[in-house]
Amino acid sequence: MLALTRKPGERIVIGDNIVVTVVDIKGENIRLAIDAPREIKIYRGEIYDDIVVENKQAAVPLNMSEMDILKVLHLKK
């Protein structure tokens, strides 16, 4: 975990091919520009977190009754 302080215009280089630039600051909002290879996906943290939370809830709970599973499976396409 690395914490840095940057001013607008300054950059952070991550690994060999990711660059985060602080573009500007307006009030509470900090604008960042991120340069990364297209195969590296970039998401707002709250969106990623939401997926993580939902996946964890979705991992089938052990107390789902067998009957419910059967009912669910017999719904036709």
Next chain:
Amino acid sequence: MIIQSSRFGELDITATDIINFPHGIPGFPNEKAFVAIVSDPDSPFSFLQSTTEANLTFLLADPFTFFKDYEFELDDEVARELGVSPEKPPQVFIIATVKEKLEDMTANLLAPVVINSHERIGRQIILDKSGYKTRHRLFPNGLPEQSAQGGR
């Protein structure tokens, strides 16, 4: 080889049954090998079982059964990584979350699971610009009638 599933018991699988998820799955970054369990080929539901964690089973749904207009663009890099194309389209599933009442089930349209079943590679992708959400009700009008299917 034998794997354990809390839901399905012991499963005898071969290497060609395993679907690889090189990126893991958000929330489960080390889970990279799953098998698909299809109890009823006519059902829109199936399961994705972890080969290493017996308790980890995802309930998958066919999105188009419930949301016939569901669509998204698959990023070129992801398509390349999965080896899919318009000529070799992937299978698409959404992960369903079971609630206390079955009819309250929701599914995640924001992050579908995309699988190339020939190459056995899968990935959960995030459609962050789509407007879809992580929780869409599958049965907004209640569960469909389960009444007699015979005699048709």
